[in-house]
Each structure stands twice: as C-alpha cells, then as structure tokens.
Amino acid sequence: MPTADGMATGDLAAAGVTKPATVFLIIRRMEASLYAALAALRQRYRVLDFFASTEPLPAFLAAAAAAVASGAASPPRAAVVGGAGPARVDAAFLDAFPSVRCVISLAAGVDFIDLDECARRGVAVANSGRVYSADVADHAVGLLLQVLRRVSAADRFVRRGLWPASVQGGGEYPLGSKLGGKRVGVVGLGNIGSLIARRLQALGCVVSYNSRRARGDAVPYKYFPSVRDLAADSDVLVLACALTKDTRRCVNREVLDALGEGGVVVNISRGGNVDQAELVGALRDGRIAGAGLDVFESEPNVPPELCDMDNVVMTTHAGAFTKESMVDLGDLTIANLEAFFAGKPVLTPVQLPTQVKKVVVLP
Amino acid sequence: MPTADGMATGDLAAAGVTKPATVFLIIRRMEASLYAALAALRQRYRVLDFFASTEPLPAFLAAAAAAVASGAASPPRAAVVGGAGPARVDAAFLDAFPSVRCVISLAAGVDFIDLDECARRGVAVANSGRVYSADVADHAVGLLLQVLRRVSAADRFVRRGLWPASVQGGGEYPLGSKLGGKRVGVVGLGNIGSLIARRLQALGCVVSYNSRRARGDAVPYKYFPSVRDLAADSDVLVLACALTKDTRRCVNREVLDALGEGGVVVNISRGGNVDQAELVGALRDGRIAGAGLDVFESEPNVPPELCDMDNVVMTTHAGAFTKESMVDLGDLTIANLEAFFAGKPVLTPVQLPTQVKKVVVLP
Numbered sequence: 001m002p003t004a005d006g007m008a009t010g011d012l013a014a015a016g017v018t019k020p021a022t023v024f025l026i027i028r029r030m031e032a033s034l035y036a037a038l039a040a041l042r043q044r045y046r047v048l049d050f051f052a053s054t055e056p057l058p059a060f061l062a063a064a065a066a067a068v069a070s071g072a073a074s075p076p077r078a079a080v081v082g083g084a085g086p087a088r089v090d091a092a093f094l095d096a097f098p099s100v101r102c103v104i105s106l107a108a109g110v111d112f113i114d115l116d117e118c119a120r121r122g123v124a125v126a127n128s129g130r131v132y133s134a135d136v137a138d139h140a141v142g143l144l145l146q147v148l149r150r151v152s153a154a155d156r157f158v159r160r161g162l163w164p165a166s167v168q169g170g171g172e173y174p175l176g177s178k179l180g181g182k183r184v185g186v187v188g189l190g191n192i193g194s195l196i197a198r199r200l201q202a203l204g205c206v207v208s209y210n211s212r213r214a215r216g217d218a219v220p221y222k223y224f225p226s227v228r229d230l231a232a233d234s235d236v237l238v239l240a241c242a243l244t245k246d247t248r249r250c251v252n253r254e255v256l257d258a259l260g261e262g263g264v265v266v267n268i269s270r271g272g273n274v275d276q277a278e279l280v281g282a283l284r285d286g287r288i289a290g291a292g293l294d295v296f297e298s299e300p301n302v303p304p305e306l307c308d309m310d311n312v313v314m315t316t317h318a319g320a321f322t323k324e325s326m327v328d329l330g331d332l333t334i335a336n337l338e339a340f341f342a343g344k345p346v347l348t349p350v351q352l353p354t355q356v357k358k359v360v361v362l363p
Numbered sequence: 364m365p366t367a368d369g370m371a372t373g374d375l376a377a378a379g380v381t382k383p384a385t386v387f388l389i390i391r392r393m394e395a396s397l398y399a400a401l402a403a404l405r406q407r408y409r410v411l412d413f414f415a416s417t418e419p420l421p422a423f424l425a426a427a428a429a430a431v432a433s434g435a436a437s438p439p440r441a442a443v444v445g446g447a448g449p450a451r452v453d454a455a456f457l458d459a460f461p462s463v464r465c466v467i468s469l470a471a472g473v474d475f476i477d478l479d480e481c482a483r484r485g486v487a488v489a490n491s492g493r494v495y496s497a498d499v500a501d502h503a504v505g506l507l508l509q510v511l512r513r514v515s516a517a518d519r520f521v522r523r524g525l526w527p528a529s530v531q532g533g534g535e536y537p538l539g540s541k542l543g544g545k546r547v548g549v550v551g552l553g554n555i556g557s558l559i560a561r562r563l564q565a566l567g568c569v570v571s572y573n574s575r576r577a578r579g580d581a582v583p584y585k586y587f588p589s590v591r592d593l594a595a596d597s598d599v600l601v602l603a604c605a606l607t608k609d610t611r612r613c614v615n616r617e618v619l620d621a622l623g624e625g626g627v628v629v630n631i632s633r634g635g636n637v638d639q640a641e642l643v644g645a646l647r648d649g650r651i652a653g654a655g656l657d658v659f660e661s662e663p664n665v666p667p668e669l670c671d672m673d674n675v676v677m678t679t680h681a682g683a684f685t686k687e688s689m690v691d692l693g694d695l696t697i698a699n700l701e702a703f704f705a706g707k708p709v710l711t712p713v714q715l716p717t718q719v720k721k722v723v724v725l726p
Binding site for chain 1 (some may be wrong): 497498501502503505506508509512513514515517518519520521522524526527529530538539540541542543544562565566567638662663664665670675677678679681684685686687688691
C-alpha cells in the first residue's frame with residue numbers, strides 16, 4: 001500500500017528537508033529506462049509510485065485512494081503518467097483523485113488523457129514537448145532507409161551465414177530502392193512531422209503532407225486535404241500524427257490501395273492510426289512494398305505474419321528513447337512540476353478544448 | 364569457350380546490324396542484379412562474357428586469348444570489370460590482351476585495376492563516377508542510425524517474440540543513442556564522403572574529416588591530417604576513402620583506441636581499410652561501442668564473432684545497389700564505351716599517375 005512515508009526516501013528526506021507535495025507516478029514497470037531518468041522526481045516530491053508497486057493498477061489506485069482518505073498519504077496534486085502503460089487519466093481517475101490539478105504526460109501523445117474532462121475540471125495538462133521530436137524523426141528516417149535498402153533483412157542474411165553460399169550458387173540478393181527522389185507523404189505536420197519532412201527533404205525526397213489544416217506558405221510542402229489523396233501521390237507514407245478520433249485507422253484499405261504496390265508505410269506515431277489487419281493483408285498480398293513500424297495496435301503484441309516478412313522492419317515503440325532524450329525528459333518533467341507548484345503555467349502545455357466545454361458545463 | 368559468334372545475340376544482331384567492337388565483360392556470377400542493368404551492352408557489342416561462362420576466371424581468360432589468336436573472336440578493345448569479383452586488371456591481363464585500350468570499372472573504387480600499368484601503356488580507365496554516390500551515402504547514414512538506435516537488434520528481438528515477455532517481466536530494452544550532436548569523422552572526402560558529410564550535417568551532426576589533402580575554406584568541416592587524431596575527436600568514424608596502399612588498415616588498434624568506448628565505426632568503403640581482427644577485438648572487449656559494416660576483408664566471409672553481437676549491423680557490400688542506380692550504371696557504361704569507340708575521352712575518367720610514369724618509361 002502506498003503511503004507518503006513509505007515513499008519519503010532520497011537525499012532531501014535524508015537531509016531532513018520536507019518534501020513540498022505529493023505526485024502520482026504512473027509508469028508501466030517495463031519502462032525502467034524512462035523511470036531512471038526521473039530519479040530526481042522521487043528525491044524532490046512524495047511519490048505515489050505505481051512503478052515501485054507490485055500491485056495491478058486498479059488495486060494500486062484503490063490503495064492510494066484509501067491511503068489519502070485515511071490521512072496516511074497527503075492528497076496528490078499532480079500525476080506524471082507514462083504514455084504506453086495501462087493508465088488512463090479519465091473522469092473516473094479524476095473523480096477518485098480530485099486533488100490532482102495537473103497531469104504531465106511523459107509522451108508526446110496524450111491519447112490516454114481525456115482532454116475534455118481535464119478542460120471541464122480546469123486540470124492543466126502538459127506533454128513531453130519537443131524532448132523526443134528529433135529522436136523520433138531520426139527513427140522514422142532510419143526505418144525508411146532500412147526498408148528501402150533492406151538493411152535488417154541483409155543483416156539477418158549475413159548472420160545466418162547465407163552470403164558465401166549465395167555467391168557460390170550465383171544467387172542474387174534483391175536490390176533495394178533509392179531514397180533520393182522518393183515522393184514522401186507525411187501525415188501530421190506537428191513538431192515531429194516537421195522534423196521528418198525537413199530531414200527527408202535534405203535527403204533528396206519530395207515531401208507533401210496532410211494535416212488538420214493547411215500551412216500555406218509557412219512550409220515548402222504541398223498540402224493534401226485527405227490521407228487518401230496524399231497516398232495516391234506518394235511512394236512513402238510516414239505517419240506522424242497524434243491518435244485522435246479523427247485519425248484512428250486513417251490508413252485503411254482504401255489508403256493502402258491508393259499508395260500502391262511500390263508503396264512503403266512508416267509508422268512512428270500510434271498503432272491505432274493504421275488498420276493493422278489491412279496493413280498485414282496488403283503486405284502479404286504484395287499490394288504495398290514494405291513497412292517500417294515502431295508502433296502496433298496492441299503492443300507489445302505484433303501480428304505474427306509480419307515476423308516472416310523481409311520487407312518489414314519492426315522496433316519496440318522505441319522511437320523516443322535515447323540516453324540523451326531521457327535526461328532531457330527528466331529535466332523537463334521537474335521543470336513542469338516546479339512551474340505548476342509555483343502557480344505558474346506549465347512549460348509544455350497541451351492545448352485543451354476549453355472554450356467549447358466551458359460553455360457546455362455552465363449551469 | 365567464348366567466341367564472338369556465340370555472343371552475338373540480341374536485338375541488333377537479330378536485325379542484322381553488325382556489332383562494332385568486342386568488349387570484355389568480367390563480373391562475378393553473383394552480381395546478377397548488376398548484370399541485368401547491362402543488357403544493353405550485350406545488345407550493342409560483341410561480348411566476351413565471363414558472367415555467362417561456367418569456367419573459372421583463369422580458364423575463361425585462357426580460352427578467350429586462344430579464341431582471339433585463332434581468329435574465332437575479334438580482339439577485345441575494352442574491358443568492363445565488376446568491382447567485387449576475382450578479376451584483376453594488371454600487367455598480366457594487359458599483356459594477354461594488348462588490344463584492350465580502355466578499362467571501365469563498374470565500381471567507384473578501382474583498387475582491382477593497376478593504374479600504374481594502365482598509365483604506362485596509355486590505357487584509359489573509367490569508373491562509375493557519381494552513379495552510386497548518393498546511394499552509398501544514404502547507406503552509410505542508414506547504418507549509423509541502425510547502430511545508434513539499435514534498429515536491427517530491436518527487429519530481431521520483436522521477431523523472436525521477446526517483446527511481450529520483456530514487458531511482463533519488467534525487463535528493459537537497452538536505450539539507443541541520439542544522432543544529433545554526434546561528432547562524426549569522415550575519412551575520405553571524395554564524392555561519397557562529401558555526400559555523407561552533407562547528410563550528417565543536415566541531421567545535426569558535427570562533421571570533421573581526414574583526406575589526402577585539406578580542402579580549406581572549400582568545405583565547412585574541420586580537417587585532421589591523421590586518422591588517429593580525427594578518431595580522438597570523434598564519436599563516430601565513417602570510412603569513405605578509396606583503398607590504396609596509404610589507406611590500407613588505416614583503422615588500426617591505435618585509431619580504435621583513440622575513438623574510444625563510446626565510439627562507432629561505419630565502413631562503406633573497402634574492408635581492407637580496417638584491420639578487421641582489431642575491430643572484432645575492440646567490439647568484443649567493449650573498447651568501442653558498435654559498428655555498421657557493408658564491407659569486409661574477405662568477402663563474402665564475415666568474422667563469425669560479429670554474428671552474435673547486437674551492436675553490429677552487417678550488409679552484403681550492397682551500399683551501391685539500388686534498382687535506380689543499376690539503371691544509371693547501365694546508361695553510364697554504354698555512354699563511356701560509346702565515347703571511347705568514338706575516339707573521345709571517357710566521361711568518368713579515373714585520374715592516372717601519368718606524369719611520373721611517363722618520365723620513368725621514357726627510353
């Protein structure tokens with residue numbers, strides 16, 4: 001059972017310094033790398049720490065609520081939440097912990113946070129800002145190069161010892177495809193999408209995009225109002241959009257068919273943006289040429305069929321994770337909490353649908 | 364046994380057009396991809412075709428010499444030679460076929476052509492010019508991203524079905540390292556090295572270089588006169604130099620130790636530029652952090668120890684090979700042959716050590 005005392009470890013506590021506030025830390029246990037970057041948070045605040053708990057999340061939250069009700073833990077004022085865990089910051093969570101007035105996502109995406117509910121209750125929401133943007137953009141470029149140039153497949157080929165036999169047998173290793181000149185359609189031109197576009201343009205690609213709104217002359221890329229039309233005019237589709245009700249499965253069968261048999265899909269956003277069964281079918285039937293996937297519909301599970309395909313490269317939702325970005329994330333999270341506890345705006349706020357909801361909830 | 368008649372197939376022959384000249388085509392048999400791009404060459408010229416022969420190269424050359432001597436084949440005037448095969452255009456070859464007055468390398472490198480001998484005899488030499496440069500540069504960037512971001516290792520991890528167990532077990536997948544900000548030392552600032560430097564600078568790296576001569580203000584990169592000093596000031600060493608007696612094993616133990624335990628080696632040039640045993644030892648002992656290798660000392664053999672390392676990515680000397688580059692290569696080779704047979708300079712000449720040798724051979 002989490003208690004404030006039980007969590008009051010660390011240098012400040014050892015020095016007799018009173019920790020100023022209690023913070024939820026809800027990260028799934030696998031993300032030890034992420035967590036290590038947040039050691040400073042544990043030193044600075046009382047932490048209701050799901051990561052350190054051995055209970056399932058519902059039991060952990062129930063125990064935390066009981067501890068707060070009994071006075072064993074002080075009410076948590078903020079919640080720091082991992083982006084790929086079981087946690088959902090929704091009405092039920094906010095009802096259970098009305099003392100939480102600030103939610104900080106450790107991810108760029110906030111699809112696990114009910115922004116309408118946060119807006120209605122005046123709860124501030126922050127995300128990871130641009131901490132990950134360059135790393136995710138690099139990962140997208142890396143996945144695309146991998147798929148086009150068949151690097152992972154070649155690496156497996158060499159490791160299996162097939163290269164010498166191939167030479168002796170007069171065999172032929174399939175040719176890759178050139179990056180330069182490829183027409184790349186970027187879906188979502190936010191922080192990450194913009195960096196992907198800039199990188200691929202520097203590498204000789206012709207970039208177009210789809211986004212909620214056209215940027216006009218602010219960007220040198222052609223705008224397509226629909227993902228389907230973007231796909232029809234592209235050799236490569238790179239998904240860099242948030243997962244919302246508007247983008248869910250925005251890459252469906254029609255879009256894949258528009259992309260066509262020479263087409264490549266790269267997804268570093270959220271698995272839910274793609275109709276995964278349709279993607280697997282298109283790859284299996286050769287209706288598209290390949291895919292580089294960092295995200296999946298039901299992580300950590302991937303469609304078994306993909307594991308036998310040489311034109312697919314898969315990674316473990318790792319686009320954001322480098323040693324360097326973890327340090328930056330720790331610094332930003334502390335800075336956001338400090339701003340919030342000082343009564344100032346968070347540094348990397350997520351835009352909330354405040355206006356509409358305020359009208360709705362007025363008596 | 365190769366004969367001119369036996370090779371006189373193709374559209375032109377079918378149309379009764381007399382082929383103007385005989386050309387050697389010496390490509391090892393595995394390179395079917397390369398060969399397919401040269402179909403036009405077979406149609407246009409009589410071809411003494413090692414690729415189509417089932418004999419070992421020495422037997423093939425002996426039979427070709429006999430065929431020429433007997434008049435069964437007309438003397439070959441040019442030789443088109445693959446860069447990764449058994450062929451060496453040296454004094455013995457040129458003695459056996461003195462009618463060859465032009466040697467065209469299908470590779471950027473010409474380490475299998477004795478340039479001194481060609482210069483002495485007035486034989487023109489051409490290489491593949493810039494046909495491959497962008498693809499090789501892209502491949503270098505891709506290998507670096509792969510090693511830094513652990514993409515191939517992650518792909519294997521996912522394919523082996525280890526991701527779900529890792530999540531359940533609270534396991535931790537090792538973090539990658541950020542590309543941006545890395546100090547990259549490029550060895551060899553020719554066509555390919557320059558494109559690598561430009562790409563990596565656009566991706567946020569700090570580029571320095573070593574080359575036969577400093578470029579001064581012509582390039583925005585810091586020059587190091589020695590590979591060792593370049594390595595000492597770099598996080599990543601990218602080899603993009605030709606293989607010459609000066610560069611052979613230029614990455615030795617001292618250079619690897621100067622690069623240090625956080626360092627990464629990327630080699631898309633020639634395996635001989637690296638002391639491979641020292642590289643394997645440095646990787647094994649953790650004295651450097653990783654390597655991306657498209658080339659090896661004794662291709663197609665790779666050191667078995669590398670096949671168990673997750674911080675190594677290997678490809679099959681494939682940096683140059685894309686569908687697009689093969690088309691460009693076919694076009695360039697025909698254009699070089701047409702220029703030579705028209706008595707004009709080849710389009711992509713290799714600079715020969717003419718001045719020195721002319722002095723030496725003067726009577």
